[in-house]
Amino acid sequence: MSNSSINEASSPTVDVHAHVLLPALQQMVAEADPEGFGAQQSLEVLRHGADSMAISGRMVKERWPQLTDLDRRLTDMDAQGVDVQLVSPSPSHFYYFAGEGLSLQVAKAANQAVREFVDRAPERLNGLGLVPLQHPALMVEALEHAVLECGLLGVEIGSFAATPGSPERSTVELSDPRLEPFWSRAEELGAVIFLHPFGCSLDERLDRFYLANTVSQPAENAVALSHLIFSGVLDRHPGLKVLAAHGGGYLPTTLGRSDHAWKVRPEAHGCAQPPSSYLKKLYFDSLVHSAGELRALVAAAGPEQVLLGSDYPFDMGSERPVAEVIEAQLSAKDEASMLTGNAAALGLAAAAALSQRPTV
Numbered sequence: 001m002s003n004s005s006i007n008e009a010s011s012p013t014v015d016v017h018a019h020v021l022l023p024a025l026q027q028m029v030a031e032a033d034p035e036g037f038g039a040q041q042s043l044e045v046l047r048h049g050a051d052s053m054a055i056s057g058r059m060v061k062e063r064w065p066q067l068t069d070l071d072r073r074l075t076d077m078d079a080q081g082v083d084v085q086l087v088s089p090s091p092s093h094f095y096y097f098a099g100e101g102l103s104l105q106v107a108k109a110a111n112q113a114v115r116e117f118v119d120r121a122p123e124r125l126n127g128l129g130l131v132p133l134q135h136p137a138l139m140v141e142a143l144e145h146a147v148l149e150c151g152l153l154g155v156e157i158g159s160f161a162a163t164p165g166s167p168e169r170s171t172v173e174l175s176d177p178r179l180e181p182f183w184s185r186a187e188e189l190g191a192v193i194f195l196h197p198f199g200c201s202l203d204e205r206l207d208r209f210y211l212a213n214t215v216s217q218p219a220e221n222a223v224a225l226s227h228l229i230f231s232g233v234l235d236r237h238p239g240l241k242v243l244a245a246h247g248g249g250y251l252p253t254t255l256g257r258s259d260h261a262w263k264v265r266p267e268a269h270g271c272a273q274p275p276s277s278y279l280k281k282l283y284f285d286s287l288v289h290s291a292g293e294l295r296a297l298v299a300a301a302g303p304e305q306v307l308l309g310s311d312y313p314f315d316m317g318s319e320r321p322v323a324e325v326i327e328a329q330l331s332a333k334d335e336a337s338m339l340t341g342n343a344a345a346l347g348l349a350a351a352a353a354l355s356q357r358p359t360v
Contacts, residue, residue: 047200083124133157159174307338
């Protein structure tokens with residue numbers, strides 16, 4: 001399909017997992033809270049190890065054009081066979097260490113920056129913003145800013161957030177009752193909540209062999225989704241649109257143990273149905289790096305719950321996202337659903353023009 005005819009096309013190919021780097025946002029945070037920013041950098045070295053941090057630094061430098069330059073992004077999309085990208089900030093921009101005032105400023109600045117970026121190619125790009133997960137009371141305001149004021153399609157969140165200033169390193173989990181107003185408002189707005197882990201509470205246990213990514217990302221997805229499921233969030237908010245990166249990690253194809261716990265353990269019975277049944281209420285990207293695992297994900301969740309994702313342009317993403325879906329040898333119907341139909345059903349297939357933005 002020609003990208004010049006996207007407006008006329010009924011089924012554009014949509015990549016729901018792609019990132020943009022916002023250098024001005026990082027500079028703002030580093031200047032506003034140098035102590036917190038420095039501590040976060042030190043934590044990243046602890047979690048990844050010096051060797052991986054050095055390699056990642058070189059990788060980001062090499063891929064700077066893809067992360068920041070629109071023309072390079074569109075050229076790469078054409079080469080991949082992608083018509084529309086759903087662009088979210090690099091998870092390095094979560095800055096969950098920030099205090100209340102700075103965190104809301106960060107979220108709104110990120111939302112506006114993403115809006116400005118996607119406005120430069122509105123036929124090819126849609127956007128997601130940020131919310132301060134570490135401050136649940138501020139999340140609705142940031143969500144409304146993203147969706148109602150900036151016209152974005154939703155927000156990106158991490159798998160957990162450490163509570164700033166807490167000596168016990170307590171965390172805000174997705175099961176936290178303080179998030180209820182956020183889930184309610186997201187459901188009302190029809191906003192997409194893109195779950196993308198950044199960092200792992202296992203810290204230095206994963207500081208070798210790039211385990212801080214290869215193990216922590218799927219593990220964090222599994223933990224965060226389990227908090228959503230077992231706490232009954234998806235029962236209370238059946239219209240919630242949660243999209244999990246990296247195919248949902250370890251969870252979707254290993255829920256037998258969770259189902260058993262739901263049957264025999266009263267403290268694991270916070271959801272109305274067996275945990276595996278909630279896969280039909282969640283959405284997953286296709287980025288699992290294995291044709292067999294992609295087929296297993298589709299079998300577990302259903303073909304209508306899986307969408308194309310590349311993690312553009314990071315090295316742990318895919319430079320051939322469409323080709324890798326095709327190589328999984330799904331049925332023609334399931335393949336089309338993953339590449340085009342499911343995104344259209346979620347309202348992700350056409351960029352939101354300024355005149356179409358919702359109003360407060």
